[in-house]
Amino acid sequence: MKLPAPLEAVVEALQKLPGVGSKSAQRMALHLLKEGPGAMEHLGDLLRHAASSVGFCATCGSFTDRPVCAVCEDPQRDPRTLVVVAEASNVLTFERSGHFRGRYHVLGGLISPLKGIGPDQLRVRELLRRLEDGRVQEIVLATNPTLEGEATAAWLARILEPLGIRTTRIGLGLPIGSDLEYADDLTLDRALEGRRPL
Amino acid sequence: MKLPAPLEAVVEALQKLPGVGSKSAQRMALHLLKEGPGAMEHLGDLLRHAASSVGFCATCGSFTDRPVCAVCEDPQRDPRTLVVVAEASNVLTFERSGHFRGRYHVLGGLISPLKGIGPDQLRVRELLRRLEDGRVQEIVLATNPTLEGEATAAWLARILEPLGIRTTRIGLGLPIGSDLEYADDLTLDRALEGRRPL
Structure with a gap:
């Protein structure tokens, strides 16, 4: 059976x-x-409702059930700093930590020749359009420290250079609470490169 | 956010x-x-469909999307042995092991004075009705070996006694692959009680 x-x-x-x-x-x-017949139907309804009402913010590309997301609409959020991430879910990760008070821009992926994803498929044009009014003073490239994330960050840095906007890469190095003993070579190299005066 | x-x-x-x-x-x-807008909507649809179409077998009380479940309708299943369980999900557990070829009866709960559940709220009348045609020759009480499960089994055994149908309790003792070292006292007592000649 x-x-x-x-x-x-x-x-x-x-x-x-x-x-x-x-x-x-x-x-x-x-x-x-x-739980009874209601529970399963209820979850089904919630999923259908979310599927039909949740989409992407027209400005930054993160999740929202309105045309523009809560961060982009919040006048308290500093418009001078943009954190650029690959996926909408990355915005949630930053928001969970709760310390960043600027705004975001979601690329919607990473440049990957193997997967046939080029800059044209990413939300780069939308990013450049957001820079036109001159309010953004710093762009933090916060793609993952992977092959594709690094390549995308490097490519973006080159595109943004002529605009004269300060472009930074999110800090790479030893994660807090980790042990040097277990750090891989690449992380150690990056941690040394990223050393700062105390 | x-x-x-x-x-x-x-x-x-x-x-x-x-x-x-x-x-x-x-x-x-x-x-x-x-996964795209379709995935969430699809799961929502599946849940709604299951919620509206899956119910309980009119005969044994296990899950089915028809009036009578596949086990009750299967002429190959031996009508002489009934395994009595508390929940419809318990039937799935027996069916997963795949060795039992008889039929089932789901009580829909256990007698629990604390939760205000008496025999009247269980599918006992339905069980007695299934015994009327005299085809059932053995009833295996397979409620959980918990306080409530044991009490319900004992109560059922007393009810069934006058009918002259062989009533047994599912074997209790050491689970296969376990270690005597870690068996609790009650399980050890039951295992000793349930010893058999080799």
């Missing part, structure tokens, strides 16, 4: 979520059933 | 699923968004 087909379909879809195996997907589906 | 409200609602609902914390719920929701 297998699960009833509609339930099996739910289990299979849940299984595709990150960190969810076949056993936990089944446990989730059965949990929803046990 | 928080997540857009419709997305936050999804994260909160996912967080109520077993084994899902706030971080993994957010990761799941963002994963669905990244």
Whole structure:
């Protein structure tokens, strides 16, 4: 005996979520059933509602259910500093730490010749347009310290140079709480390069 | 900045699923968004469909999307042995092991004076009705070996006694692959009680 087909379909879809195996997907589906018919329908409605109402901010490209996101609309956020990230979810990571008071720009990916993604597929034109009014004074390139993230940052730095806007790379080095013993060579190299006077 | 409200609602609902914390719920929701607008809507549709089409078998009480479940309808399944379990999900557990070829009866709970659940709220009448045609020759009480499970099994055994149907309790003792060293006292007592000639 297998699960009833509609339930099996739910289990299979849940299984595709990150960190969810076949056993936990089944446990989730059965949990929803046990909660009564309302629970499963409710989650279904929430997902459909989010799918239809959440999109990307017209200005910065992060998630929002309005035309422009809360950060871009907030007059308290400093318009002079832009943190440039690859994905909309990266904005959430910065916002979780809660210390950055500037604004963001989401590229929507990274330059990757292997995947056939060039600068044209990224939100670079939108970035350049945001710089036209001269309010932005610093751009922090905060793509991941990976091959593609570094290449994209380097490419952007070259594009931005003629504009005369200060362009920086987010600090790379030893993560707080880590042990030198376990740092890989590349991280150590970057940490040495990024040393500062105390 | 928080997540857009419709997305936050999804994260909160996912967080109520077993084994899902706030971080993994957010990761799941963002994963669905990244997959494109279709993925989130699709899961929503599947959940709504399952919610409206999956119910309980009129005969045994386990999950099904038809009036009677696949096990109850299967003429190959031996009608002489009934395994009685507390929850519909327990049927899946037995079916997963795949060795039992008889049929099931789901009580829909356990007797629990503390939670105000008496025999009347369980599917006991339905069980007695299934015994009327005289085909069932053995009833295996397979409620959990917990206080409530044991009490419910004992109560059922007393109810079934006058019917003259062989009533057994599922074997209790050391789980396969376990170590005597780590067995608790109650399990050891039960294992001794349940000893058999080799």
